[in-house]
Amino acid sequence: MQSLSHSAERVLWFSTVLVLGALVLYQRTDLGSYSPEIWLRGLGMAALQRSEIKTGEPTLRIPSNEQSPTAISRSSDDMHFDENGGSPTESSIKASGLGKSEGLVGIAGLFGFGRKGLPDAEKTFEQTSGVLEQLTRPATVWNSSIVIVPALYGEWNNGWPAWTQNRTLYTYQRTDPSAPRYCQNTGYEAGVFLKFIVDFYEDLPDQTVFLHADPFAHNADIERWIDCLSPDLTYTTLNTVFVVKRSITFWNGYAGFQGVVPQIEKCWRALAAAFDKPLTPQPGQEPVVSFVCCQQIAISRDQIRRNPLAAYQRAYQMIGVNERCVDGSIDPGEIWSLAQPASAVGGHTEVPPDFYARGLESKLIQAQAMEHIIHLLLNDEPLDSVPVTEDQYCQNFRPRSQCPGSPCPR
Numbered sequence: 045m046q047s048l049s050h051s052a053e054r055v056l057w058f059s060t061v062l063v064l065g066a067l068v069l070y071q072r073t074d075l076g077s078y079s080p081e082i083w084l085r086g087l088g089m090a091a092l093q094r095s096e097i098k099t100g101e102p103t104l105r106i107p108s109n110e111q112s113p114t115a116i117s118r119s120s121d122d123m124h125f126d127e128n129g130g131s132p133t134e135s136s137i138k139a140s141g142l143g144k145s146e147g148l149v150g151i152a153g154l155f156g157f158g159r160k161g162l163p164d165a166e167k168t169f170e171q172t173s174g175v176l177e178q179l180t181r182p183a184t185v186w187n188s189s190i191v192i193v194p195a196l197y198g199e200w201n202n203g204w205p206a207w208t209q210n211r212t213l214y215t216y217q218r219t220d221p222s223a224p225r226y227c228q229n230t231g232y233e234a235g236v237f238l239k240f241i242v243d244f245y246e247d248l249p250d251q252t253v254f255l256h257a258d259p260f261a262h263n264a265d266i267e268r269w270i271d272c273l274s275p276d277l278t279y280t281t282l283n284t285v286f287v288v289k290r291s292i293t294f295w296n297g298y299a300g301f302q303g304v305v306p307q308i309e310k311c312w313r314a315l316a317a318a319f320d321k322p323l324t325p326q327p328g329q330e331p332v333v334s335f336v337c338c339q340q341i342a343i344s345r346d347q348i349r350r351n352p353l354a355a356y357q358r359a360y361q362m363i364g365v366n367e368r369c370v371d372g373s374i375d376p377g378e379i380w381s382l383a384q385p386a387s388a389v390g391g392h393t394e395v396p397p398d399f400y401a402r403g404l405e406s407k408l409i410q411a412q413a414m415e416h417i418i419h420l421l422l423n424d425e426p427l428d429s430v431p432v433t434e435d436q437y438c439q440n441f442r443p444r445s446q447c448p449g450s451p452c453p454r
Contacts, residue, residue: 269450332428
């Protein structure tokens with residue numbers, strides 16, 4: 045690795061000082077409260093960081109703008125190169141010492157800023173690609189217009205599947221709260237999808253593809269469909285099974301679920317309300333849903349942002365964090381199932397004694413709430429939707445003449 049030019053060294057040193065100044069301005073206004081000794085020590089540490097960039101040391105890797113997208117590194121660390129030494133997974137730089145922001149953390153520590161106070165500044169600093177103006181760019185710079193977010197637990201622990209090669213993925217782990225990229229194991233895939241939107245709402249890629257760990261279980265051609273997404277994509281399902289007019293009483297047919305139907309309905313209504321959308325035209329009406337099964341979608345940045353960040357934050361808390369989707373009593377005036385004979389809904393409000401112990405809230409209520417009404421939340425379709433026409437569907441894909449494997453012939 046060739047050493048940095050003298051001008052690049054100056055830029056890096058000045059960047060360190062600039063970030064330090066930004067931290068002070070962001071977190072404090074009483075600049076005069078810092079003694080001259082503190083300021084001199086901070087500048088001295090910045091100069092020391094500059095002096096550590098020595099000829100021949102692989103201290104800084106600056107990606108070329110011509111590098112093609114590559115699969116994300118199979119590590120839980122953010123923003124880094126793939127494990128074989130290839131291209132960066134997002135436009136990022138890493139420096140020995142500086143790459144982990146140890147130098148910046150040390151300097152900031154002089155001014156009373158701990159590591160927990162630095163996440164945004166660290167990201168900005170680490171993603172500077174060798175030019176000062178990069179400091180004003182968003183915290184995450186994706187190296188592809190399409191980013192795939194699979195919901196994983198441990199399915200890929202023995203190796204990533206071949207289809208992930210030469211694609212940009214962002215993954216969470218769900219087993220170690222103290223490790224990077226942790227997503228609580230609640231709400232199945234819905235928890236992961238909502239967390240990604242909350243984490244990157246201000247800095248989303250052009251298009252995001254949300255998938256299961258085994259995406260082919262619901263569409264054998266899904267890989268080719270992803271490759272054929274149109275640049276003009278807004279929102280599309282990537283699955284093929286359309287469920288027609290499923291009543292909320294559907295779950296009464298499952299042994300051991302009696303008494304759960306009102307809880308399911310309450311969660312659906314609360315989730316819709318989090319996005320300021322009514323589940324049914326009038327409170328107390330029967331929720332009947334028609335939808336494409338199983339929650340694998342592609343969606344544009346602009347489509348996600350049609351809902352405010354606060355809506356996704358509320359939804360993530362309900363679906364991906366809380367032990368219960370909604371706590372508290374049920375208003376009989378709003379819940380249709382409470383007005384039905386017990387035989388129709390399997391009882392009223394009392395769930396089986398072991399329901400929560402078996403983890404069924406996470407799957408049956410939280411995850412399935414998002415799965416069944418995602419089209420209403422993210423695409424403003426009615427709850428009881430109708431299948432889209434071929435022309436409507438194919439607005440989101442390039443035609444087969446341009447992209448072999450497209451679901452759209454023309």
